[in-house]
Amino acid sequence: MAASAQTILFLAPPTAVTTVFSLLKEEGFEVGLAENLKGALGFIRKSRPLVVFSRPSMSGYRVEDLLAEAEKDKDFPPVIVFTEQGSAQEAQGFLEKGAKDYWLEPLDAEKILAAVPAHPPQGRITDTPQDVMDKYSIIGTHPAITRILALAKQVAKSKATVLIQGESGTGKEMIARYLHQMSDRANAPFVAVNCAALPEHLLESELFGHEKGAFTGAVSRKLGKFELANHGTLLLDEISEMDLGLQAKLLRVLQEGELDRVGGMETVKVDVRVLATTNRELQQWVEQGKFRQDLYFRLNVIPLTLPPLHDRGDDILRLARHFVEQFRHQYQLPPLAFSAEAEKWLVSYDWPGNVRELQNLMERSVLLAGAGPISTEHFLLDDTWTPPEEATSEPAVPQASGETQAAAERESAEHHAPAPLSGEGAEHMLGDTVLPISEMERIMIMRGLKQTSGNRTQAAEMLGISVRTLRNKLNEYRSRGLDVP
Structure with missing residues (x-):
């Protein structure tokens, strides 16, 4: 790996970064993975990553030791600590020891890009307006949806703030991206x-940034999300969860177009278009004293309220067919249709998870239906589904592979009780070696399939990825001529 490449290092189990690896690769980054201090320091000396993301601890490793090494080297890359379950006290402790930031999982690729020095997330859209509409619009002809899309298109080029309300899974972020x-x-x-992911004092720094020395652990200036989004768009997701004190500071930025970094002495001008989403009835929160009325009015210049899926009538089947087409193309499957029973069920179901639930259900049914048609048993509503015959579920295996199959059976006999995948297990495989994450990912996928005797659903669950992602990875390995199950 060339030291001049844009590189990011993760100190974490492979399963913790699988979900963001592909997106980072698309952005042109080389991604390294280490699981102990020695391997990490060797990688840093060789490749000089732009930033290091680290779990607080793993077997034989503590992030405090990495931060101690960072203190000795003025050119050491910034370290961001991320964890599954954290606390404000732990965050403060790591910031005091020199960490640049402290995040809660799951990792988000856009947030990672925003944190990379000199690499804020840039818009790369070169599509035509129609392409954008196809990519970001919400499918449907229900009057409530057509009205929302028409209004969004009309106000998209303005700087007016937009408040997007609706139940979880109705497509609020899709509308926000469409507007942008x-x-x-x-x-x-x-x-x-x-806005719900961080406590008040950390969210303030996240939004407005801070100056070096603003508080214990602020070892360098940090630009907030408003500055990173300058001349672009800032989406404040779950705005209703923001603390009242911070709401007052946000109101000033919206009204004056300027902010003060935490600990800063000068005012910073910003030009940002603000969008906000919430799944709560924000007017009720104002009446209950949980949200500032003046901020509500400032955000609610253009109100958009997305209806729940169960109120959209025939749009349910339109969306279902859209997702089926999307997934069957993705998995290179033949055209699929619904049985009459499945269509009746789809229309009658209440859809508490809205469009997100429908999308997930359609992916599941496409994977299970085979040649179709899609019936209710493919929704896995109960335990009625049974696997199809082996000859129809997978491509025919050439006779020449019999030797490989016999070897696989011998391996299976030797491993009656597969151990779960873990960072510790991967560390024994790695030692002090640092592999490209793509190679580490392949090793872990092969190990997961081995431990589950080739069961892709169980392997995907063990690896923390979707069956779709696992299948795509196996197809990629086959195209490279590698031997995969």
Whole structure:
């Protein structure tokens, strides 16, 4: 790996970064993976990564030791700590020891890109307006949806704040991205912040940034999301969860177009179009004193309220067919149709998870239906589904592979009780060696399939990825001439 390449290092189990690896690769990054201090320091000396993301601890490793090494080297890359379950006290402790930031999982590729020095997320959309509409619009002809799309298109080029309300899974972020891509800011950053993910003092720094020495652990200046989104769009997701004190500071930025970094002495001008989403009735929160009325009015310049899926009538089947087409093309399957029973069920179901639930259900049914048609048993509503005959579920295996199959059976006999995948197990495989994450990912996938005797569903669950992702990876390995199950 050339030291001049844009490189990111993760100190974490492979399963913790699988979900963001492909997106980072698309952005042109080389991604390294280490699981102990020695391997990490060797990688840093060789490849000089732009940033290091580290779990607080693993078997034989503590991030405090890495931060101690960082103190000795003025050119050491910034270290961001991320964890599955954290606390404000732990965050403060790591910041005091020199960590640049502290995140809660799951990792998000856009947030990672925003944190990479000199690499804020830039808009890369070069599509025509129709392409953008096809990519970001919400499928449907229900009057409530057509009205929302028409209004969104009309106001997209303005700087007016938009408040997007609706139940979880109705497509609020899709509308936000549609507004950005149809605006004059499409080639500038689109930055999203989850206001419920961080406590107040960390969210303030996340939004507005801080100066070096602003608080214990602030070892360098940090630009906030408003500055990273300058000339672009900032999405404030779950805005209703923001603390009242921070709401007052946000109101000033919206009204004056300027902010003060935490600990800063000068005012910073920003030009940002703000969008906000919430799954709560925000007017009720105002009445209950949980949300500032003046901020509500400032955000609610253009209100968009997405209806729940169960209120959209025939749009349910339109969306279902759209997702089936999307997934069957992705998995290179023949055209699929619904049985009459399946269509009746889809229309009558209440859809508490809305469009997101429908999308997930359609992916599942496409994977299970084979040649079709899709019936209710493929929705896995109960335990009625049974696997198809082996001859129809997988391509025929050439006779020459009998030797390989016999070897696989011998391996299976030797491993009656497969151990779960873990960072510790991967560390024994790695030692002090640092592999490209693509190679480590392949090793872990092969190990997962081995431990589950080739059961892709169980392997995907063990690896923390979707069956779709696993299948795509196996197809990729086959195209490279590798021997895969």
